[in-house]
Amino acid sequence: MSRVLIVGGGPAGLSVAITLAQKNVACVVVEKSCWPRDKVCGEGLMPTGVHFLQKYNIDKNLPEDGYYPFAGIRYLDGNIIAQAHFKSGDGFGIRRLHLSNALLQTARGFSCVEIREKTQLQSFSRDEIGIDAVLSCAGNSLNERFSVIIGADGLRSKVKKIAGLEGRAPGKQKRWGGRQHFAVTPWSPYVEIRWRKGIEAYVTPSGENRVEIAFLWEREKLKPRKKDWFGSLLELFPDLYEKVRDCKELSKAQGIGPLAVGCSSAVDDRIILIGDAQVYLDGITGEGISMAFEQAEIVSEELPQLLIDDRLQKKDLQVLAKKFKKPVRRYVLLTRLALLLTRYPVLRRGAMRSLSRSSTCFQHFLESNMGAKPLWYFPLFSSWQLLWGLLVPKRITDVSSSFINEKRDLIGPNYKEDKCRHTLTDSKAI
Structure with a gap:
């Protein structure tokens, strides 16, 4: 029987195991640490990613308080606000530990999937009829x-290194990320993004x-304090600092970087790279996990027949590489555009002003980011709103009353303003 070795037990590795198991492909998933796996990430899953969880019944394994729906994205830049709802449905904010466990439980439900933790890939050698892996x-x-190895082992992929597939990153910015959780009731039905020079x-x-x-920042422009580095970043955003200052910390502050990595090829003889092991530019668009889910489905569409035919050389696996290009191009293009805004504040300010009056155009960019709509299908009938916003942007004071209404809609009739429970957005602090 053909067996597939999946190296890496994160969302990319477990999702490809689940999609291949649907086609009765025997898989062995190895993870060097233990499950559930935590990771430094934004934890916002876009609607396309939510649809993947629902399609494969992964969401049924999420605990009741393991996730929280959010309606869209809100940008706050100085006193300018731009926000839009998703057209494709709600996104989920999911604690990474809960997502990891839900994927793990789903994968374990298939008899053809073998799960091994505290197991590392040491080396492998290939010949014309298979791969010998040392675990x-x-x-x-x-x-x-094994018949084939799928490298889903993240930014520092060992599969990629052994196979000699390391390549140039798709961006030059040296960005780092960090995150921490706090016990406070969400004050908004959006994922909120705030900007400062060199950091979001x-x-x-x-x-x-x-x-x-979570924070993303450039080390060239900003160096946190060595002691309480997360607190030093939080202090740059006074409104956030006030919201969580007296709240219980639910996790330790963790960081990771530099973020950008690439590969010379997504496939080689009997080797496939997916997710962050293949390419990662930045977390600014929130599409990393959704792209891994999309690639997992591409693998499940093509690999089963290739296994049956034993056509697993690089030239045979190019069909996968070609299909990977579409989500990768979309991700890299839109991420580069977003990073351009972080590097040039004047340009960002103009973009935020324009989008502040055009939720339709903003929604179009969000849908394009997810691959739900081509970027060039721009809603021209709403383009006049971009000019309106550039000249007369929507400011936080213009929508302060709607913040209160959103809060009451989100929480219900028992709404009370209480520190670390229900906190209103302070327009003066932003």
């Missing part, structure tokens, strides 16, 4: 035979009484 677990080394703050609701605050 280590509890100090013991095992030599096992992302607020993602991920539970009835939990929000995650």
Whole structure:
């Protein structure tokens, strides 16, 4: 029987195991640490990613307080506000530990999927009929035979390194990320993004009484304090600092970087790279996990027949590489555009002013980012709103009353303003 070795037990690895299991492909998933797996990320899953969870019944394994729906994205730049709802449905803010566990439980439900934790790939060698992989677990080394290896082992992919597929990153900016969770009721039905010079703050609701605050920044422009580095970044956003200052910390502050990585090829003889192991530019668009889910489905569409035919050389796997290009191009293009706004504040300010009066155009960009709509299908009938916003942008004071209404709609009739429970957005602090 053909077996597939999946290296990496994060969302990319487990999702491809689940999609291949639907086609009765035997898979072995190895993870060097333990499940559930945590990771530094924004934890906001876009509607296309939510649809994937629902399609494969993964959402049924999420605990009741393991996720929190959000309606769209809100940008706050100085006193200018731009926001839009998703057209494709709600996104989910999901605590990474809960997402990891839900994917794990779903994968374990298939008899053709074998899960191994605390197991590392040491090396592998290839010939015309298969791959010999050396796996280590509890100090013991095992030599096992597989038909193909899928590298889903993240930014520092060992599969990519051994296969000699390391390549140039798609961007030059040296960006870092960090995050921490706080016990506070979400104050908005959006993922909120705040901007400062050289840094952005992302607020993602991920539970009835939990929000995650994440930062992305350039080390060249900003160096956090060595002591309480997360607190030093939080202090740059006074409104956020006030919201969580007295709230319980639900996780330790964790960081990761530099973020951008690439590969010379997504496939090689009996090797496939997906997710962050293949390409990662930045988390600014929030599309990393959704892209991995999309690639997992591409693999499940093509690989089963290739396994049956034993056509697993690089030239045969190019069909996968070609299909990967569409989501990768979309991700890289839109991420580069977003990073351009971070590098040039004047340009960003103009974009935020324009979008502040055109939720339709903003919604179009969000849908394009997810691949739900081509970027060039621009809503021309709403373009006049961009000029209106550039000249007369919507400011936080213009919508302060709607903040209160959103808050009451979100929480219900028992709404009360209470520190670390229900906090209104302070227009003066932003």
